[in-house]
Amino acid sequence: LRSTAPPVFISRPEPQTVFVGKRAVMQCVLSGSAPLSVVWFKDNQALPTHYQTSCEKNKHTLEITKLEAADRGLYVCKASNNVGTAECSTELRVIDKPNFVEPLGAVAAVVGAPLHLECQVDEDTGVSVTWTRDGRKVHQSPDCKLSFEDKTVTLDILKTTLKDCGNYVCVVTNEAGSASCSTSVKVQGKSCLVNFHGYCRPSIFKYQ
Structure with missing residues (x-):
């Protein structure tokens, strides 16, 4: 029989403070039996369409190329397979220009x-x-x-x-x-x- 393991976060994204107009990248590394389903959320909502997600081996990345003030918030990465689920979260603070x-x-x-x-x-x-x-x-x-x-x-x-x-x-x-x-x-x-x-x-x- 093939052994199976639930998803586990080996590394988690760190909280970030980034200025408007700059680039933000959030990454996490996962272990667990395939197939793994990985989904990102922002403030418990589906990601806006201009966000970019990618996966290379067991490294999962969320990238926002040009930050706006509305991009600040709590980001959650949820992973699941047929054995279990896991999630991690991180805070993105976006600094706007002074007014x-x-x-x-x-x-x-x-x-x-x-x-x-x-x-x-x-x-x-x-x-x-x-x-x-x-x-x-x-x-x-x-x-x-x-x-x-x-x-x-x-x-x-x-x-x-x-x-x-x-x-x-x-x-x-x-x-x-x-x-x-x-x-x-x-x-x-x-x-x-x-x-x-x-x-x-x-x-x-x-x-x-």
């Missing part, structure tokens, strides 16, 4: 006072942040603090000067893409006007 959920607002600052710019994004995995003012990159310095924590992007100038006015652009980027938002910063400065008595009277004027 602004709270963009920059219009700001009016006063010379000598702090200037605070803040915006929020919906994704921070692998995200880098770049600030520019009138097309020139803004760098971290003792007078200018740049921060990106808990999906909140901030730019803080300790003491505003007239040269800090201009158009500020914040660009956030990861491997899936980028997004930007901007605001115009107006700075109010103090001037000295001489009245008819000959005294100096402070006055406020604006730069933009």
Whole structure:
């Protein structure tokens, strides 16, 4: 009599975190008596038609060539023969490009006072942040603090000067893409006007 054995997973696919637009591959290796039936599922549903499955000897592969955000989810591989069944699962996390959920607002600052710019994004995995003012990159310095924590992007100038006015652009980027938002910063400065008595009277004027 020919011996028979139920399907057993020798290796299982690992959880993955992949960016939108990239490629994802899930593989498992099975043992068990032929014929083996192997079926993949996503979130307990049949796979979308653009997914590719293949089998080489006892290695079974699921490939998604160009990931979309909708491809994130729980993937299950089910194997069966006339002796028994087995299954394994893995999580696919798909990271989309960052988007602004709270963009920059219009700001009016006063010379000598702090200037605070803040915006929020919906994704921070692998995200880098770049600030520019009138097309020139803004760098971290003792007078200018740049921060990106808990999906909140901030730019803080300790003491505003007239040269800090201009158009500020914040660009956030990861491997899936980028997004930007901007605001115009107006700075109010103090001037000295001489009245008819000959005294100096402070006055406020604006730069933009």
